[in-house]
Amino acid sequence: MSNRSAIDELVSLMAKLPGLGPRSARRAVLHLIAKRGVLLTPLAEAMAEVARTARPCLNCGNVGTADICEICEDETRATGVLCVVEDVADLWAMERARVFRGRYHVLGGTLSALDGVGPEDLRIPQLASRLDAEGITEVILALNATVDGQTTAHYIADQLDTRVTLSSLAQGVPIGGELDYLDDGTISAALNARKPL
Template sequence: MAASRDIDALIDMMARLPGLGPRSARRAVLQMIRKKELLLMPLADLMHHVAASVRECSNCGNIGSEPLCDICQSNKRATGEICIVEDVADLWAMERAGVFQGRYHVLGGTLSALDAVGPEELRIPRLIDRVGEEHITEVILALNATVDGQTTAHYIADQLDGRVKLTSLAQGVPIGGELDYLDDGTITAALRARKEI
């Protein structure tokens, strides 16, 4: 049956999302089908709209619907501080904590020799340019406390050594921890207790 194949395909697609396995995806799809008018159709419309309008900020790598994200457009955020994060989920985690009022730079990952990810595959060259263009006085390295995250932090610190004040998140971020999974209080404590590199 064609309808059954479509439903199975939807379940398979949903199961690819982080945090959803086949069973959770099946439950979610069944719930959406049961409440087609309330859930499924509005979700389909929103997904179509987002797919057509979402874009990456040309300055920092955040996502939004304009060429520059709201943070990069805000004059209030031009504090001279820039917070470096691995991905957009980390930026959103920092924003959720509400403690940082500067601008961000999303690298798009971390350096990894095993995966052949070098500085050019990330937004590191753009970061170096931004430090001069935006008169940045402090770079906060808010990278995940993983081996690749720390390797990336050291590389960036070497590239910017002597040009700006370099700090990193301090207490509260466990080794191997990822920002997106931390609570707001932990992120706030880590940002406030950052240390110079």
């Protein structure tokens, strides 16, 4: 592979990242090349390390570098409350807001008839098994305020029935909004104003 085609391949790969198109990817690659020693080489090394070590937490589904993530290992976190999120980006958004000190459960998506995603494709059975194993008394359904998110919340509520207290995020999350795009104040207000389902 020639130097030019290697650069073109890097631009092509960068353009596949969320928020980057071909023009933005070219600018980013040129900036990385210009700052090779400060940015490009350390970035390449960090990416290689993450590619080698990143894995989902066997307990909650978060991404980390060990079989059990730092959040699940943290003994100072509340153990009776479990916050259920759609994906790791939503978990990280909740952590960024620094308002929830319990544990998490990542579903790995939401129910979607259009996309062919059913209950068997999500981590719902693992959620149910965690309730008794970890002594969970409350489950917060912090799912996106979309049709699929609400459908998933109702399905989970039916599955868990009266085993635990169920609540969901309240004010602050707009209809059609996604947690990863909300500011910390909005996430904080929504979590603090959660309501029973």
